[in-house]
Amino acid sequence: MARILVIEDEPEMQRGLRDNLEFEGYQVQVIGDGTKGLEALRSHPYDLVLLDVMLPGISGFDICKKARAEGISSPIIMLTAKGEEVDKVLGLEFGADDYITKPFSLRELLARVKAVLRRTPANKSTAPTNAVIGQLTVDFDTYTAAKKGKPVTMTSKDFDILRYLWTHQQQVISRDDLLTNVWGYDEAISSRTVDNFIVKLRKLVEKDPSAPKHIITIHGTGYKLIP
Numbered sequence: 001m002a003r004i005l006v007i008e009d010e011p012e013m014q015r016g017l018r019d020n021l022e023f024e025g026y027q028v029q030v031i032g033d034g035t036k037g038l039e040a041l042r043s044h045p046y047d048l049v050l051l052d053v054m055l056p057g058i059s060g061f062d063i064c065k066k067a068r069a070e071g072i073s074s075p076i077i078m079l080t081a082k083g084e085e086v087d088k089v090l091g092l093e094f095g096a097d098d099y100i101t102k103p104f105s106l107r108e109l110l111a112r113v114k115a116v117l118r119r120t121p122a123n124k125s126t127a128p129t130n131a132v133i134g135q136l137t138v139d140f141d142t143y144t145a146a147k148k149g150k151p152v153t154m155t156s157k158d159f160d161i162l163r164y165l166w167t168h169q170q171q172v173i174s175r176d177d178l179l180t181n182v183w184g185y186d187e188a189i190s191s192r193t194v195d196n197f198i199v200k201l202r203k204l205v206e207k208d209p210s211a212p213k214h215i216i217t218i219h220g221t222g223y224k225l226i227p
Contacts, residue, residue, distance in 0.1 A: 001025060001027050002026050002027065002047040002048060002117050003026070003028075003029070003044075003045070003046050004021055004046065004047065004048045005029050005041060005046040005048070005049045005050070006028060006029065006030045006049075006050045007032075007034065007051045007055065007060065007063065008030065008032065008050065008052045008055075008079065009032040011032075013102075014030045014032065017030070020106055020109070021113070024110060026113075029046075032055075033055065033056050033057045034056060034059060034060065034062070037051070038058065038067065041067055041072055041074065042070070046074045047075070048074065048075050048076075048077065048113060049076045050077050050113075051063060051078055051096070052078075052079045053080050053081065053091070060091075064076055064094040064095050064096050065094040067095070068094065068095035068155070069153065071153060073154075073155070073156060075097045075098075075157070076095065076097055076155070077096065077100060077113070078091040079099075080100070080101050081102045088101075088192075088193075089196055092193070092196045092200065093196075096155070097155050100112055115183050116157075131162075131166050132227070133162070133166065133205050133214055133225070133227060135204070135207060136152070136205045138159070143159050145204070154204070157182070157197065158197065158201060160182045161178060161182050162201060164181055164182050165215065165225035166225060169225045169226065170224065170225070170226065172218050172221055172222060173224065173225075174222035176191075178194050178223075179191070179193070179194060198217075201215060202215050213226065214226050
């Protein structure tokens with residue numbers, strides 16, 4: 001049974017998330033304060049975190065940033081109220097795996113939760129164990145990475161994207177391919193989501209991210225990974 005931590009301060013939203021996630025069979029813990037939410041995240045392993053941006057104590061952005069800096073790799077889905085591009089980009093830059101804008105439908109929420117939690121044995125058996133891509137050395141089994149010998153922090157979504165590109169190296173991969181095979185659902189989300197993650201990965205992989213040699217943009221189509 002997957003264990004989900006919900007950090008959300010609105011009582012009605014708390015009840016709705018708890019009821020629906022528990023109905024789907026998940027074990028759910030709800031915390032309404034940012035500081036206490038971070039303490040829980042530090043103290044216990046969670047399979048997924050649903051994290052509101054606006055919280056008493058400390059913000060969701062700060063929780064995400066601190067968690068990643070401390071090596072906490074639990075997947076995080078940010079709950080944003082405004083839906084502004086800057087909020088989404090900030091969340092991804094701070095280490096979130098996905099975001100969903102309020103108000104959202106139950107169907108969309110559950111699709112994103114299932115997509116993040118999905119780790120099929122078939123996918124793992126065909127995935128590479130490790131890879132060296134530019135300046136980055138990655139172990140896909142342990143979800144660890146190092147740049148020039150020094151450990152770096154990556155989200156589970158970062159690893160999943162890089163794994164997919166690596167297993168399809170030298171092939172042109174469209175944004176739709178990544179959205180379908182990495183996120184695992186067909187919801188109409190902006191391809192900007194993929195682009196933001198690629199920008200993050202280039203900062204780790206490339207010697208000069210402004211002139212990439214390993215994760216190449218194929219204009220009008222998508223991306224190609226060249227080891």
